[in-house]
Amino acid sequence: MVDPVLSLAAESQTSQINDWLWTVKPDFVPGWAVPLTAVLLAVGIAIAIVSMVTMAGTWLERKVSGHIQCRYGPMRVGWHGWLQPIADGVKLLLKEDMVPTGADRPLFLLAPALVLASIFGAMVAFPLAPDFYFADVDLGIFMILAMTSTTTIGVVMAGWASNSKWSLYGAMREAAQVIAYEVPLGIALLVPVMVAGEFNLIEVSNGQAGGMGVFRWYIWPWMNPFMLPAFVLFFVAILAETKRAPFDLPEAESELVAGFMTEYSGIRWSFFFMEEYAAMFLYCVVGSFFFFGGFESPLTSLARLTDVHVLVQVAAAVTIVTKGFAGLFLMMWLRWTLPRVRIDQVMTMGYKYLTPIALACVLGGGAWEVAVSPHLPWVN
Amino acid sequence: MTSTETQAGSITRTEGGVLPTGEREFMLDVKTSDLEINMGPQHPATHGVMRILCRADGELCTGAQPHLGYLHRCAEKIGESVEWLQYLPYTDRYDYLAAMNNNLGYSMAVEKLMGIEIPRRALMIRTICAELNRIGSHLIAFGTYGLDIGAFTPFLYMFREREWMMALFEKICGARLTYSYIRIGGVFNDAPPGWLSEVERFCDTFDVKWQEYVDLLMVNHIFVKRTANVGVIPKDMAIDFGLTGPMLRGSGVDWDLRRDEPYELYDEICREGVFEIPLGSGERGTLGDCWDRVYVRVMEMREAIKIVRWCLDNIEPGPVIADIPKTLKIPPGEAYVGIENPRGELGHYVVSDGGKVATRVRVRAPSFVNLAVLEAIMPGTLLADAIAIIGSTDIVVGETDR
Amino acid sequence: MDFRGIYDRLRAIRAPGLTGCDEPRRPNPEDKKDKGRFGDPFVLVEPAWLPAFLEVARDDERLRFEMLIDISATDPSAEDEHLWVNVQLLSLTYKHRLAVKCLLPKAAPVLPSSVDVHRTCQWHERECAEMYGITFEGHPDPRNILLPEDWVGYPLRKDYVFPEEYHGISCK
Numbered sequence: 001m002v003d004p005v006l007s008l009a010a011e012s013q014t015s016q017i018n019d020w021l022w023t024v025k026p027d028f029v030p031g032w033a034v035p036l037t038a039v040l041l042a043v044g045i046a047i048a049i050v051s052m053v054t055m056a057g058t059w060l061e062r063k064v065s066g067h068i069q070c071r072y073g074p075m076r077v078g079w080h081g082w083l084q085p086i087a088d089g090v091k092l093l094l095k096e097d098m099v100p101t102g103a104d105r106p107l108f109l110l111a112p113a114l115v116l117a118s119i120f121g122a123m124v125a126f127p128l129a130p131d132f133y134f135a136d137v138d139l140g141i142f143m144i145l146a147m148t149s150t151t152t153i154g155v156v157m158a159g160w161a162s163n164s165k166w167s168l169y170g171a172m173r174e175a176a177q178v179i180a181y182e183v184p185l186g187i188a189l190l191v192p193v194m195v196a197g198e199f200n201l202i203e204v205s206n207g208q209a210g211g212m213g214v215f216r217w218y219i220w221p222w223m224n225p226f227m228l229p230a231f232v233l234f235f236v237a238i239l240a241e242t243k244r245a246p247f248d249l250p251e252a253e254s255e256l257v258a259g260f261m262t263e264y265s266g267i268r269w270s271f272f273f274m275e276e277y278a279a280m281f282l283y284c285v286v287g288s289f290f291f292f293g294g295f296e297s298p299l300t301s302l303a304r305l306t307d308v309h310v311l312v313q314v315a316a317a318v319t320i321v322t323k324g325f326a327g328l329f330l331m332m333w334l335r336w337t338l339p340r341v342r343i344d345q346v347m348t349m350g351y352k353y354l355t356p357i358a359l360a361c362v363l364g365g366g367a368w369e370v371a372v373s374p375h376l377p378w379v380n
Numbered sequence: 381m382t383s384t385e386t387q388a389g390s391i392t393r394t395e396g397g398v399l400p401t402g403e404r405e406f407m408l409d410v411k412t413s414d415l416e417i418n419m420g421p422q423h424p425a426t427h428g429v430m431r432i433l434c435r436a437d438g439e440l441c442t443g444a445q446p447h448l449g450y451l452h453r454c455a456e457k458i459g460e461s462v463e464w465l466q467y468l469p470y471t472d473r474y475d476y477l478a479a480m481n482n483n484l485g486y487s488m489a490v491e492k493l494m495g496i497e498i499p500r501r502a503l504m505i506r507t508i509c510a511e512l513n514r515i516g517s518h519l520i521a522f523g524t525y526g527l528d529i530g531a532f533t534p535f536l537y538m539f540r541e542r543e544w545m546m547a548l549f550e551k552i553c554g555a556r557l558t559y560s561y562i563r564i565g566g567v568f569n570d571a572p573p574g575w576l577s578e579v580e581r582f583c584d585t586f587d588v589k590w591q592e593y594v595d596l597l598m599v600n601h602i603f604v605k606r607t608a609n610v611g612v613i614p615k616d617m618a619i620d621f622g623l624t625g626p627m628l629r630g631s632g633v634d635w636d637l638r639r640d641e642p643y644e645l646y647d648e649i650c651r652e653g654v655f656e657i658p659l660g661s662g663e664r665g666t667l668g669d670c671w672d673r674v675y676v677r678v679m680e681m682r683e684a685i686k687i688v689r690w691c692l693d694n695i696e697p698g699p700v701i702a703d704i705p706k707t708l709k710i711p712p713g714e715a716y717v718g719i720e721n722p723r724g725e726l727g728h729y730v731v732s733d734g735g736k737v738a739t740r741v742r743v744r745a746p747s748f749v750n751l752a753v754l755e756a757i758m759p760g761t762l763l764a765d766a767i768a769i770i771g772s773t774d775i776v777v778g779e780t781d782r
Numbered sequence: 783m784d785f786r787g788i789y790d791r792l793r794a795i796r797a798p799g800l801t802g803c804d805e806p807r808r809p810n811p812e813d814k815k816d817k818g819r820f821g822d823p824f825v826l827v828e829p830a831w832l833p834a835f836l837e838v839a840r841d842d843e844r845l846r847f848e849m850l851i852d853i854s855a856t857d858p859s860a861e862d863e864h865l866w867v868n869v870q871l872l873s874l875t876y877k878h879r880l881a882v883k884c885l886l887p888k889a890a891p892v893l894p895s896s897v898d899v900h901r902t903c904q905w906h907e908r909e910c911a912e913m914y915g916i917t918f919e920g921h922p923d924p925r926n927i928l929l930p931e932d933w934v935g936y937p938l939r940k941d942y943v944f945p946e947e948y949h950g951i952s953c954k
Binding site for chain 2: 806814817818820821824830848849850851852854856857858859868870874877879881899900901904905906913917926928929930937938940946
C-alpha cells in the first residue's frame, strides 16, 4: 500500500521537505510525524507567500485608488507607504475582538476561518515556478475552482451569524451572484482546457512554450479565435466571483456599510480582506496560466537559453507574479472607475447573456480545435 | 388562491391550497413576513441623519416611511427671539450646501417687507454667489449620487471644483460653508481685488471639467441602467406633492422661479436669453425617472456658469449695501418670498409687528416637501433602487428638519 | 392676475368660506400710532371651509392654483386669542400666487385636513399640528414629524414653556 502522503510527485516541495526531514530526524520522533511536519511546514510557507501577496495587493489597491482619484494614497509609512500593510496588520491585531450580542457565536467565529481556509486550499495547486510547487495536482484548475467555491459557505455563514439584516442582505446577494457566475467561469475556462488538453497548471504553461515566450500564448487569435471572447467572459466572471466592482453588491459600501462583513472587526475582518485579495490574485494567476502563457515570457525564454536551473525558476516565478499583478491592477482600475450593477441586472447578465455566449465559445473553440487546428503548422 | 402545475403540464387553480387530487399544496402553511429594515439615522446613503423604515420582501421594497427630526434645531422658534439681522447665520445652516441661497431667500423676504431697493452691484454679486453656490451644491448632489451608485472616483473629482468654489467664497467673506454674506440690504462687503478675474478663471476651467464628469458618470452605461426607469414620478404626482426644483423639472414640468417669477436680476438675464432651463425628457428611460433628475442637475451647472459670466461682463463699481440702520425695525406686515434654491423653492414667510424681532419666520424647505414623495414611489422598487431614489431626491437633512 | 383680479374672481365664483381680504396699506399720516401694513395681501377663509376653498381654487379655469406651496401656522402673540393658518398657493399655468389665511381660536384649533386636495399637505399639516396643537380632522397619519413621539407641549406657541427635563436629560 502506497503511503498516501509520500505518493506526492517526487519534485514537489512538500516531498523535498519530507526527504530532508527524514535525513535530520532524531531517533525518538515516530515515523508518522515526519510527513506531517513536512506538510505543516509546506503549508506554513504557502501561507507566508499568500500573505505577502495579499499585503502587496492591499498596498497596490490603496496607491492605485489614490492616484486615480488625484491623490497620493499612503506616503508616510515607509517609502511611498510600502510598510502600510504591516502597520495595518499590527493595528488590526491589537483591536478589540467583538462578537455582537445575539450573534451565532460558533458560526460567527468560524466563518472567516472557513473563508480563508478555502482560499489557502486553492492556493495549494498554484505553482510558483515549474519546479517549485507544493503539490503537483493533476486536477489543477478543477481543484482550484472547487476550493474557491467553498468560500461562499463562509460568506453566507458570516452574513447569517452576524444577526444583522444588512449583513444578511449582503450574504444572500453574494451567494446568488457567486453561484450564478461560476457557470460562465467554468465554461469559459473549458476553451483553453480543450486547447491544452490538460487541467494541470504547469502542463498548461508548458504547452505555451516557444515562440520567444510570447507568440504561443493561447489568447492569440492564431491559436484559437474563440480564446479572446472566452477570456473576456472569464474576466467578467472573476470580477463577479471576487465581488469586485462593478459587481461589489455583497459589500456595497454605500448601501450596506460593508455587507456581510459589517459586524466583523479587527483580525477577523482582515481575514475576509485577505481572502478577497488572495482570491483576486489566484484568479488572475489562473487567467495568466490559461490565456497568457503562465510561466512563458521573453524573460523565461532568455533564462532558458542560459541553461541555469535556478535562473529559469526565478524568471518563471517573476513572470507569473507580474502577470498576476497586472491582472490585479486591471481589476483595481475597473473598481475605481465603474459604478455598481444592481443585483437583478447582475443575475440577468450572468444567466441570460454570459452563459450562452460561453457555451457558444466552447462549441466554436472545440470545432476549431478539431477541424482547423491540426492543419496549422505553428500549433504543433 | 394559488396555481400549480399538474403532471399533465397544465396549470390548475387550487382552492384553499388543496389540489384536485386532495393533497395539500407543498409549504402553503409556511408563513413568510416582510423584513423590516431600518435605514437608520446612521447610514452612508441617507445623506444626513434621517431614518427610513423600509419593509422589504426579499429585495423588493413594499413600504417606506421616513422618520425625521434628528437634526431639528428649532430654527423657526429662534427666529422669534433674535433680531432680524442676528437671524442670518441660522439661515445658513438649514441647507448648508447652498448657504448663499438661504441667505438670499431670507434677506429678500425681509427686504420685501421693508420695501427698500438694493444697489445694482450688490445684486450682481448676490447673483454670482448664488449661482456659484448652485454649482457647488449640484456637484455634491451628483458626486454623492455617484458614490451611492458605486462610482467612487467622480465624487473626488467634483470635490476638486467645489474646493475652488469654497476658496473663492473664503476670499470674499471668510467662510467656506456657512457664509452669512448676503445680508438684508445687499452684501456684507465688496469683493476683494482680483476676485472677479478668479471667478472668470473658475468658469473657464469648469466648462472643461463639466464635460469630463458627463463622460465619466452621467452617460456611463452602468449608471444609466441603474437610474433610468427607476423612481418614476409622473407629472401630476409631482405637482400634487408640491415638488419643486430639479424634482419637478425632471418630470417634465417647465417651471423655474428664475424665469417664471423673476427676482433680483433674473428679469434682465432672462430677457437677454442668457441661460436655458433644462428639462427632463425621458431620453434614457421614462420621463421623470432618476436619470432625468440627474440630467437636470448636471445641465443646470452649465447654465449657472453662463449666468455667472453674464454678471461678470455687466458688473460695475458701486455701493454694495443699501443704507439701513444698524438695528433694524421692520414695518408691520407679512411677506412670502420664494427663490430657486438648488433643491427647489425655498420660501421664507416672515411676519413682523413693527419691532426688532420677528413674530414669525417660517421656512418652506424644499427638501422637506420633496422627501414626502418617497412614501409614494418607493413601494414596488428593489432595495438597491431605493438607494438610487433617495439619492436622486437630493435632500439635505438640515433643511428637512430645520 | 394680480391680487385684485384673483379676489374678484374668487368672489364671482363664490368660493366657499371666503370672508374677506387684507391688503397692504401705507401708514395713515394722521394717526401717529399707525405704522401701516406692508408685504403681501392675503385672503381670509373660514377654517371649516378650507379644503373646499382649496379645491375650488385648484380647479377653476381662471385661477388654476395647482400647487400648494406651504401650509404653516403662526401664533401672533401671547395675548391674541387666535392662531393663524397660512396657506401659500401657486399657479403654474398663470404664474400667480395667493396667500390664504384662516383664523383659529386658540382654545379649540380644529379644521379639516386638505390632504385629499393636495397630497403635499400631509407633512405640512403634521408639522403644524405638533408645533401649535392644531387638529386637522381626517388626516390619515397624525403622528409627530419633527418632534419625538412623546413630546409634551406645543413649542411654537408664544406661551410655550420649555420643559425642565426630557427622559432624564436636563434641558437647562
